[in-house]
Amino acid sequence: MAVEFKDYYTTLGVTREATDDEVKKAFRKLARLYHPDVAKDKKTAEAKFKEINEANEVLSDPVKRKKYDELGAHWQEGGRPEAPPGWDGRGAPGGPGPEFHFTGTGFSDFFEQFFGGGSRFGFEPGGRDFDADARVQGRRGADIEGEILVTLAEVIHGTIRGISLQTRDPRTGKAETHSFQVRIPAGAMEGRRIRVPEKGAPGVGGAPAGDLYLRVRYAAHPDFRARGADLYYDVDLAPWEAVLGTTVVAPSFEGPIKVRIPPATGPGAQLRVRGHGLPTSRGGDRGDLYVVTQVQVPPRLTEKEKALWEELSRTSRFNPREPL
Numbered sequence: 188m189a190v191e192f193k194d195y196y197t198t199l200g201v202t203r204e205a206t207d208d209e210v211k212k213a214f215r216k217l218a219r220l221y222h223p224d225v226a227k228d229k230k231t232a233e234a235k236f237k238e239i240n241e242a243n244e245v246l247s248d249p250v251k252r253k254k255y256d257e258l259g260a261h262w263q264e265g266g267r268p269e270a271p272p273g274w275d276g277r278g279a280p281g282g283p284g285p286e287f288h289f290t291g292t293g294f295s296d297f298f299e300q301f302f303g304g305g306s307r308f309g310f311e312p313g314g315r316d317f318d319a320d321a322r323v324q325g326r327r328g329a330d331i332e333g334e335i336l337v338t339l340a341e342v343i344h345g346t347i348r349g350i351s352l353q354t355r356d357p358r359t360g361k362a363e364t365h366s367f368q369v370r371i372p373a374g375a376m377e378g379r380r381i382r383v384p385e386k387g388a389p390g391v392g393g394a395p396a397g398d399l400y401l402r403v404r405y406a407a408h409p410d411f412r413a414r415g416a417d418l419y420y421d422v423d424l425a426p427w428e429a430v431l432g433t434t435v436v437a438p439s440f441e442g443p444i445k446v447r448i449p450p451a452t453g454p455g456a457q458l459r460v461r462g463h464g465l466p467t468s469r470g471g472d473r474g475d476l477y478v479v480t481q482v483q484v485p486p487r488l489t490e491k492e493k494a495l496w497e498e499l500s501r502t503s504r505f506n507p508r509e510p511l
Contacts, residue, residue, distance in 0.1 A: 191254070191295070191296070191297060192297060192300070193238075193241065193242070193295055193297045195241070195242035195245050195246050195255065196242075198238050198239060198241075198242040198245070199213040199217065199239065199243065199246065200213055200217075201213050201246075203256070204367040205246075205481060206226075206442075207247065208328045209244045210243070210247055211247065214239065214242075214247070214407065214409075215409045217239045218236065218239060218240075218243075218327075218407065218408070218409035220232070220408045221235045221236040221239060221457050222236050222338070222406075222408065222409055223236060223338050223340070224338050224339060224340045224408065225409065225410075227271070227373075235363065236387065236406070237293050237294075237295075237336065238295075240292075240293070240336065240511070241294060241298050242293060242408050243429035244298070244302070244407070245298070245302060245408055246460070247407075248423075250501050254301070254302070255301075255302075258301065265485070273301065276466055279501050283373060290350070290351045290353075292333055292334060292335045292348075292350065292401065293334075293336025293337075293404075293406070293484055294333075294334060294336060299333060299334070305321045325390065325391065325392035325393050326390060326391045326392060326393065326394050327394045327395055327396075327397060328387050328388035328389045328390040328391070328394070328396040328397035329387060329388040329397045330387045330388075330397040330398045330399070330400060331352075331386075331387040331397065331398075331399050331400070332380070332399075332400040332401075332402065333400075333401055333402070334401065334402045334404045334490075335348065335350075335369070335371070335381070335401040335402070335403060336404050336405075336406050336430055337371055337375065337404065337405060337406065338403065338405050338406045338408075339406070339411060339413060339418070339440070339465065340440060341371055342371075342373065342374065342375055342405070342413075342465050342466070343373060343440055343465060343466060344373055345370070345371060345373035345374075345375075346370075346371045346372055347368050347371070347473055348368070348369045348371055349366065349367075349368055349369075349372075349400075350366070350367055350368070350369050351364055351365070352364070352365050352366075352367075352386065352399065353365075354388075365386065367383065367386060368444065369381060369383055369401060370420045371403070373374070373464030373466050374416075374465065374467060375403045376403065376415065376416070376465075377403055377404060377413065377458060377502065378402060378403065379402070379403045380400045380401070380403075381400070381401045381403065382398055382399070382400055383398065383399040383400075383401065384398055385397070385398060386399035387399050387400065390414060392406050410438050413465060415465075415474065416464050416467045416473065416474025416475075417464045417465075417474040417475050417476070417477060418465065418467065418474065418475075418476045418477070419457075419463045419476075419477045419479055419483050420437050420438065420476060420477070420478050420479065421479050422446075422478050422479065422480060422481065423481050423482075423483045424436060424448065424480055424481065424482050425482075425483065425485075426482060426483075426484065427450070428448065428453050429451075429453065429454070429480065429482045431449060432447070432448050432449050432451075432452065433448045434446065434447050434448065434451035435478070437460070437476070437478050439460070439463045440463070441463065444460055444463065444476075446458055446460060446478045446508045448480065452480055453480070454480055454481055454482040455477070455480065455481075456478065456480045457479050457480075458476045458478040458479075458480070459469050459475050459476070459478075460475060460476040460478065461475050462475065463475065463476035464466055464476055475508075
C-alpha cells in the first residue's frame with residue numbers, strides 16, 4: 188500500500204530550523220483553534236487537529252524528530268522515502284507477509300509505519316514445510332498492536348471509536364477491510380492496551396485469529412499536561428502579582444475555576460485544585476488539577492514604569508543572592 192509522506196514542518200507552519208520553543212508555541216496556537224475539546228465546530232476541526240497533533244508528536248520529541256529529519260533527506264528528489272534499513276512496510280523488520288493499516292486511530296499510515304509501536308502482522312516466516320504443518324495442525328493468527336489517539340475529554344467521559352483495519356496479502360494482492368467498534372472506557376490511562384479479541388491476523392487451518400491491541404495515547408492539549416490522573420496548567424503572573432498575590436481563572440473540564448495566588452508565590456509553585464483531574468482506576472475518583480505559576484517579566488517599559496522599578500530597587504531590602 189502506498190504511504191503518503193507527511194510534511195510535519197508545513198503542518199505546524201515552522202521551518203526545519205525551528206527551536207523546541209517555536210514548535211511548542213506553533214502547536215498551542217493551532218490547537219486552540221482545532222482541538223476537539225475546545226473547538227466550536229468539532230467535526231470540521233477533528234481531522235485538522237489529528238494532523239497538528241501528529242506533527243507535534245514527532246517534532247516535539249528529539250528522537251522522533253532526528254529520525255524524521257534523516258528520513259526526510261531522502262524525500263527531496265523523487266518524492267518517495269528511502270526506508271530505514273530492515274523496514275518492511277509494517278513498522279518492523281522481516282520478510283514478506285500481510286500488510287495492514289488502520290483508520291480511526293487518530294494517526295496516519297506514515298506515522299504508524301515509521302514512528303508507531305505496531306507489531307508484525309501475520310504468522311512467522313517459514314517455508315513450505317512450515318505452511319503445510321500449520322494447515323494440518325492449525326496455528327492461531329498473530330496479534331497486532333497499534334496506537335489510538337484519545338483526547339482528555341474522552342478519557343473523562345469514555346467514548347466509542349469506529350476502527351477499520353485493512354489487510355493485503357502481497358502474494359495474491361487480495362485486500363480485505365474489517366470495520367468494528369472499540370470502546371474506550373473512562374479513565375483509560377496513557378499506555379493502557381485495549382484488547383479487541385480476534386481482530387488480529389487470521390489463523391491457519393481453522394485456528395482462531397489473533398487479537399488486536401490498541402495502546403492509548405493522549406492527544407496533546409493546548410492548556411493541560413497529564414501525568415497519570417493529574418492535570419497541570421501553567422498560569423502566567425506579572426512580578427507584582429507573584430509578590431502581592433492575586434486571583435486567577437484556570438480552565439477545567441467542568442468550567443472556569445477561580446484560584447487564589449497567595450502573596451510571595453515564586454515561579455514553579457503548584458497550587459492544587461482537588462478532584463478536577465482525570466478519572467482514576469478506582470472508579471469514580473478523580474485526580475487533581477495543579478495550577479503551576481510562571482512569572483513573566485515585562486519585555487518593554489515606559490519611562491514612568493522604568494522610574495518606578497528603579498525606585499523599588501533603591502528602597503527594597505530584598506537580595507535574591509543572599510540567604511533569607
